[in-house]
Structures are given as structure tokens and as C-alpha cells.
Amino acid sequence: MRAVAAIARNTFREALRDRVLYLFLGFAVLLLVCSKLFGLLTVGDEGKVIKDFGLAGIQLFTMLIAVMMSVLLISREVDSRTVYNILAKPVRRWQFLIGKYLGLLATVAVNLALMTAVLLLVTVVYLREFDAGLLFAAAMTLLEMALLTAFATLFAVLTRPMLGTVFTLAVFVIGHVAEDIWLLTQHVDSGIVRPLVVAVHAVLPNLERFNFKAEVVHGLGVSSGEVALTVIYGLAYTAMVLVLACARFRTKDLV
Amino acid sequence: MAEIALSVEGLHKSFDPGLFERRVDVLKGLSLEVHRGETFGFLGPNGAGKTTTIKAITGLIRPDRGRISVCGLPHDRLEARARIGFMAEQPYVYNHLTGREFLEFHAELLALPRARVGARVAEVLELVSMTGAANRAMRTFSKGMLQRLSLAQALLGRPELLILDEPMSGLDPVGRRDVRDLILAEKERGTTVFFSSHIIPDVETICDRVAILVDGTVRAVGEVRELVAQEAEAYELSFVGGDAVDLETPLLASHRGSDAWWVRVAGEHRDALIRELAASGARLVALSPVRSTLEEFVLRHYEGGGR
Numbered sequence: 001m002r003a004v005a006a007i008a009r010n011t012f013r014e015a016l017r018d019r020v021l022y023l024f025l026g027f028a029v030l031l032l033v034c035s036k037l038f039g040l041l042t043v044g045d046e047g048k049v050i051k052d053f054g055l056a057g058i059q060l061f062t063m064l065i066a067v068m069m070s071v072l073l074i075s076r077e078v079d080s081r082t083v084y085n086i087l088a089k090p091v092r093r094w095q096f097l098i099g100k101y102l103g104l105l106a107t108v109a110v111n112l113a114l115m116t117a118v119l120l121l122v123t124v125v126y127l128r129e130f131d132a133g134l135l136f137a138a139a140m141t142l143l144e145m146a147l148l149t150a151f152a153t154l155f156a157v158l159t160r161p162m163l164g165t166v167f168t169l170a171v172f173v174i175g176h177v178a179e180d181i182w183l184l185t186q187h188v189d190s191g192i193v194r195p196l197v198v199a200v201h202a203v204l205p206n207l208e209r210f211n212f213k214a215e216v217v218h219g220l221g222v223s224s225g226e227v228a229l230t231v232i233y234g235l236a237y238t239a240m241v242l243v244l245a246c247a248r249f250r251t252k253d254l255v
Numbered sequence: 256m257a258e259i260a261l262s263v264e265g266l267h268k269s270f271d272p273g274l275f276e277r278r279v280d281v282l283k284g285l286s287l288e289v290h291r292g293e294t295f296g297f298l299g300p301n302g303a304g305k306t307t308t309i310k311a312i313t314g315l316i317r318p319d320r321g322r323i324s325v326c327g328l329p330h331d332r333l334e335a336r337a338r339i340g341f342m343a344e345q346p347y348v349y350n351h352l353t354g355r356e357f358l359e360f361h362a363e364l365l366a367l368p369r370a371r372v373g374a375r376v377a378e379v380l381e382l383v384s385m386t387g388a389a390n391r392a393m394r395t396f397s398k399g400m401l402q403r404l405s406l407a408q409a410l411l412g413r414p415e416l417l418i419l420d421e422p423m424s425g426l427d428p429v430g431r432r433d434v435r436d437l438i439l440a441e442k443e444r445g446t447t448v449f450f451s452s453h454i455i456p457d458v459e460t461i462c463d464r465v466a467i468l469v470d471g472t473v474r475a476v477g478e479v480r481e482l483v484a485q486e487a488e489a490y491e492l493s494f495v496g497g498d499a500v501d502l503e504t505p506l507l508a509s510h511r512g513s514d515a516w517w518v519r520v521a522g523e524h525r526d527a528l529i530r531e532l533a534a535s536g537a538r539l540v541a542l543s544p545v546r547s548t549l550e551e552f553v554l555r556h557y558e559g560g561g562r
């Protein structure tokens with residue numbers, strides 16, 4: 001397990017030294033400026049706008065980190081062949097991959113935590129309220145990113161970096177609209193469209209499940225059963241994708 | 256019977272170069288054995304399959320067929336991997352780490368006792384004369400410095416079997432000597448060293464045995480002295496009062512000096528040549544066996560590659 005931890009730590013350090021935290025700073029500035037603007041512009045409920053906008057921003061920024069950093073850092077290690085030195089040591093292939101994954105996830109999580117802290121601070125300062133729901137929504141975004149990072153890991157071992165990034169981005173986008181499209185095409189039964197939609201819907205995760213923005217922003221309740229189901233769904237899906245990635249990487253020739 | 260540190264049996268490997276191209280067979284039933292404690296040179300022309308063999312031994316690629324064992328253990332067991340110190344053909348760099356951090360990271364992978372990591376890292380840095388640059392970012396290192404660091408990484412876990420892919424290429428003469436001395440020092444400690452190289456004089460001075468790989472199979476293997484002795488069956492002769500062009504005996508080489516001819520002949524034809532010279536009235540002035548070097552032996556095998 002020391003090997004996994006060492007690889008995770010090294011990956012995290014690489015991400016930090018690659019200055020990913022600048023993304024977080026960008027988010028913070030954007031949020032502060034926009035909150036000020038919303039305060040001036042919105043007549044109605046400025047609190048809801050800030051929260052909604054903040055949560056969406058957090059999701060977008062962490063998604064960018066998950067998509068861009070993940071594929072990049074894994075393929076960089078394989079393409080620049082630093083992986084040779086690692087895997088010639090008493091380290092299993094899956095330990096390498098899981099180490100990379102955990103390091104990336106830690107990077108995503110730290111950024112997400114910092115952004116959430118900024119959002120909480122903004123709501124406390126501007127709106128004079130502390131909304132714990134924001135923490136819950138952020139936690140669900142982390143779960144979504146855990147799954148997305150697993151996909152990035154899978155694509156990093158399956159294809160080239162550029163394609164891997166595109167595919168991961170595609171999973172994110174399709175994962176958010178698949179359910180709607182599936183519903184929309186319920187009654188379409190012509191040609192190829194329906195089977196295609198059904199296939200995509202069956203294989204790709206439904207990322208809308210992790211979206212609790214509306215509930216949090218409007219202060220609606222969420223049942224603990226639903227939360228539990230979402231957590232199980234996210235973890236199980238993540239585990240499955242990681243197992244696939246490790247299985248592919250286990251027999252891969254490193255040339 | 257010497258103990259076997261590394262055994263490779265019937266290794267086959269082919270690569271799929273991509274769509275619409277023929278598979279290339281790179282290793283074609285390669286076998287070799289390296290005894291414990293010996294320094295073993297792995298020679299072969301560019302593209303012979305040395306790096307491919309080494310990658311198979313270290314588990315970076317999977318052979319199609321064949322068996323590899325390290326210190327009696329199947330090579331894919333972690334216990335086997337823990338006994339190997341590996342230095343890759345090119346040094347590979349983490350841009351974000353310093354030399355010391357790089358080694359500390361690898362010490363973690365080897366699961367060295369935590370309390371001893373600092374001391375061991377300092378020790379190997381000293382061994383490869385990199386203490387002074389240890390706290391600089393790796394991306395600022397020269398090729399030679401990276402090579403030393405890569406060697407340091409291989410030595411970190413006090414391996415029983417050191418596998419080095421062209422450890423001396425790209426080094427200046429001082430660096431080459433340092434690496435040579437390091438290999439000899441490791442040998443002194445009882446470490447088995449298996450390394451590929453194109454620098455024949457180095458191989459000749461430090462190796463106990465060598466194998467010559469051509470086109471994916473081992474063409475020759477043995478002690479340097481033995482291999483060279485096989486080759487020594489050639490003679491150089493000088494004579495006056497005749498013409499080499501007229502001789503019927505097959506010659507390996509001939510050259511006309513200011514007053515004498517100089518020719519080289521294979522051992523089996525030596526006596527025939529002497530008789531022919533005597534019959535033609537030429538006078539033999541010198542005869543000596545050619546002491547062949549490993550270089551010549553190697554060249555002959557490399558050039559006979561295709562067959």
C-alpha cells in the first residue's frame with residue numbers, strides 16, 4: 001500500500017507544481033466579481049442566483065480539472081516512460097493505476113474544497129447565512145468527479161491523450177443529457193435513433209443523479225434513501241470503471 | 256554448477272506495428288543463463304532485440320512465449336522484482352521533482368524502511384557523484400546527470416541483479432569510467448550485473464561472459480577469452496620475391512608494402528600457403544598469429560546478421 005500512497009502523493013505533487021490551483025483562484029475571482037454583479041442586477045432573490053451560479057461554477061471548474069489533468073498526468077507518465085522505473089520495481093500495474101487515480105482525485109477534491117469554502121464565505125458575507133446544503137451539493141459533485149476521473153483513467157489507458165480528453169468530456173456531456181434524450185425518444189421508433197439512445201443510456205452513467213443544485217438552492221428536502229442510493233450508484237460505477245481500466249492496463253505492453 | 260541469477264528460456268515476442276503492416280518477430284526463441292555474481296555483457300547490433308529482452312525480463316512487456324526466472328523465482332512475482340535494479344535505455348525525467356525527491360519516491364516504491372530512506376538516498380547520490388546537484392530540478396540536468404540519477408535509482412534497493420540497458424552511452428570519458436568502476440564495485444559486493452552495450456572495449460574489460468544477440472536469437476555466448484580464442488585462428492605473413500595476386504590459396508587480406516607483401520590467411524590454409532610460397536620461390540620473412548579482439552569477433556557476427 002505504500003507504493004499506492006507514494007504514487008498518489010507524487011501525482012498530487014505534480015498537479016500542484018503544474019499550478020492547477022490557479023484554476024481555483026480563477027474561480028474565486030470570478031465568483032466574487034459575479035456575486036457583486038448579481039447583487040446589482042437581480043431584483044428578486046439574489047441569494048438563490050449566487051448559490052446556483054456558485055455550485056454550477058464549482059462543477060464546471062472541477063470537471064475541467066478532472067478531464068484535463070487526469071488524462072494528461074496518466075499518459076504523461078506512460079509516454080515519458082517514467083512508468084518504466086516504477087513498474088520494474090515491486091509494484092503491481094493496478095497499484096500504479098489506482099495510485100494515479102487517487103492522486104488525481106485528491107487534486108480534484110482539494111480544489112473542490114477550496115472552491116466550496118469560497119462559496120460559503122461569499123454566502124456568509126453577502127447573504128449573512130450559512131447554508132449547509134451547499135456542502136452537501138459539493139459532496140455530490142465530488143462523487144460525480146470520482147466517477148468522471150475513473151473514466152479519464154480508463155480512457156488514458158485505452159487511447160491517446162487528446163482522444164482520451166475528448167472522450168472523457170463526451171462522457172460528462174452525454175452523462176448529463178442522456179436521461180433527457182432517452183425520455184424524449186421514448187416514442188420514437190424509427191430507424192437507428194432509438195437503439196442508439198438505448199445503448200448509450202445503458203452504458204454511460206446518468207450524471208444528473210448527482211445534481212442536487214435545485215434542491216439545495218430552493219431549500220427542498222432530499223430523502224436519505226435517495227442520498228444513499230446515489231452514493232452507492234456513484235461508488236459502484238466508479239469501482240466498475242476502475243476495474244476495467246486495471247484489467248486493460250494489466251496486460252498492456254509498455255513500449 | 257553455478258547458481259543461476261537470471262534464466263531466459265525460449266523467449267518469443269512479436270509486435271503489431273499497426274494497421275495493414277506485417278507483424279514483426281523481434282525475439283525468436285531467445286535463451287540465456289546468467290550465473291550469480293557474474294558480470295554479463297549483452298551485445299548485438301541496433302534493433303537486435305536487446306531492449307525488448309530487457310523489457311520482458313523487467314515485466315514491462317509480455318513475451319508471447321517463453322519462461323523467465325530471476326533468482327529461481329518466476330520473473331512476474333513481486334519477490335523477483337524486488338531483487339532487480341533496472342536502469343532504462345534512456346533516462347526518463349519528472350519535470351516537477353528534484354533529484355533527491357526522485358530517489359525518495361523510488362525508495363517508497365521499494366518499501367525501504369522509512370527511517371533509512373534519507374540515509375540510503377544520500378548514499379547512492381554519493382555513489383554516482385550527484386550529491387551536489389541533488390536539490391536541483393531534474394529538468395535542468397544534462398543527459399549524463401540524468402543517466403547517473405537513473406543508475407542511482409537502480410542501486411537504491413541493493414539489488415541482487417542489476418539490469419542496465421546501455422549504461423555508458425552518452426557519457427563523457429569520466430562518466431564512462433565512473434560507471435565502469437561502479438559496475439566493478441557492485442560485482443565486488445556479489446551483485447550480478449547484466450548489461451547491454453555497444454562499447455566493446457568496456458565490455459571486454461569488465462565482463463566475465465558475453466552473449467551476442469543477432470536478429471532475435473543468441474548467436475554466441477561464452478567467456479570473452481574463449482570467444483576471442485575461437486577467432487584467433489588466423490595468421491599474418493610477409494614475403495618477398497613473389498606476387499600475392501598469383502597465389503591460389505584463399506587469402507583474408509593482402510597488401511603490398513615497399514619491398515614485401517603482407518597477407519592474412521585463415522588458420523586452416525596456413526600450411527598450404529607456406530608450401531605454395533616455397534614452391535614459387537618466394538621467401539617468407541615473417542609469420543605471426545593474429546590476436547583477434549572481441550571487436551572483430553563481434554563485427555563478424557553482426558555482419559553475418561541476416562543468415
Ligand SMILES: Nc1ncnc2c1ncn2[C@@H]1O[C@H](COP(=O)(O)OP(=O)(O)OP(=O)(O)O)[C@@H](O)[C@H]1O
Nearest residue numbers: 255270272281299300301302303304305306307308
Ligand atoms: N513497439 C514496437 N512496435 C514495433 N516494433 C518494435 C517495437 N519495439 C521494438 N520494435 C522493433 O524490435 C526490434 C528490436 O528493438 P530493440 O529496441 O529491442 O533493439 P535493441 O537491440 O535494443 O537496439 P539498440 O541497440 O538500437 O538499442 C527493432 O527492429 C524495433 O524496430
Ligand SMILES: [Mg+2]
Nearest residue numbers: 305306307344
Ligand atoms: Mg536498445
